[in-house]
Amino acid sequence: MIRNEKTDVASRLKANEGSFRDPTNRVYEIKLDTTNSGKSRIFRGLNEKELAKYTELSNEPFFQKLVNTGRVVKTEVVDATDEDAKSILLDGWYGVLEHEAIPFVTYPYEWTFSMLKDAALLQLHLIEKSLENGWTLKDASPYNVQWVGSQPVFIDVPSFEPWIEGMPWVGYRQFCSMFLTPLMLRAHLGIDHIPLLRSYIDGIPPVEASKYFTGLNRLKKGVLSHIIFPAKVENSITKRERDNAPVQQRKVRKFSKSMVIGLVQSLDRLIRKLTIKIEHTDWSQYDKTHSYQEPDFEAKMAFVLKHSSSSQSGHIWDIGCNTGTFSKISSEFCNQLISIDGDHNAVEKLYLSEKKNKNNNILPLVMNLSNLSPNQGWAGSERQAFDRRNKPNLILCLALIHHIRISSNIPNRMFLKWLHSLNSNVILEFVNREDEMVIKLLTNKKEQYEDYNLNEFIYEVGQFFEIKDRESLKGGKREIFFLTPK
């Protein structure tokens, strides 16, 4: 069985802390170097039965097609002579698979509505293709979907298993609570799915979801079938079984393939019809309403271009990205660009435009910088905090700091200290007091943030970073810096 993770390759080998629920396999990561965005190898230790199953699956044409089209992560059986694989075999596994590493791990509570929708459609597509070929998937969790640029990729290969005639679709409840319900809450009621998914780590159960749908809302697409009906069934079972200590044996029901495929296809049709309207928010019209005149905008773009192209950037973060105007400029010069903003609709706009390019490398995420994704799950380590994952080589922090200081009340020094902890170069745009955006923020505020000014900022920056380049913009109202960590 699994011993302690320390082996001869102990310093580089790490068992993935989110991969422990399935006793038949476990994911490991081996870092090839410790620099920011340093490469890793991702392995999966398998028991004998799992390896045999994988060997059979990998010979199936439908599975090969899914891998070749990038729907399922590239996977290979690793030879026992591979040095890194040996350490995993020593941990008690029978065989080892290697997966292509996902550049940056994300979780469903960081995705936009359409990202969750596309991940759900991918899950259903995999189930349908599998069923057509005598296989199925035993899970239905968005944690099994990751992103390469703006394309969803399924990573949990052991989820595939042979279809046994008469088997029910065991993943249905999980699919509903983790994919369908949050999408329906958003599409039908306008409820933000992100705080719900962050808190309900196993998804929103039907009994809970049914409390949101009252009155005529119950008649909206899919609600009666997939929320109200399951909630009523669960309530009646709970009432019956609560006081009878021995749980009654489930009656065995036979399921035909057409029942499962029929249900999967009906869910696919339902999800395709779920949409949201992107209302104009402060940021979703950024490309039309930013406060720059054309020449200054060109100057800002040129500065960003100059320093993005010269940095050896495997991995760039654009924090406070709005609709991704500057992400798109910088994405040419790196392997992966993560665009983050707290405004859902702005990020949704970016995702919808980026997903059309199959080979793009921008991954848009919704996240409030003053409330980063925390450590979650069992022992607070199943799902990693945002700043504990792969670190970037370059961070774009454009026209953000005035919001951090004035709207979120976070002192500049604390923000810079956090930025510095990421050990990355930074392109930072400081928005001065004279700028109309700051004036707008300070209007009607009792606190006037007297310490928020350019000189004070330069002093604070100097505690953590070297200023390698700087330029004035908008006639001195803004100052853009290129910083390297001290």
Next chain:
Amino acid sequence: MNNRDKEQHRIPLIFKLYLILILFTPSMAYAYVDPGTGSVIVTSVLGFIAAIGYTFRKYFYKLKRKIFGNKTEDD
């Protein structure tokens, strides 16, 4: 004398603890209700309805192709 008094006082305390345990037992039983049972019932009902639609669609398109032929074949 003292020891016997103490023993007589001990028993009622255990009795009180037992009462408290009983009060909390109903909510503990929720943790033992298997969500899978409900799921099987729901998927068999929804699946049954969906299977009708699926089978109908399958034969409808087969029939359509037989009557009108595949577009590519006609060209």
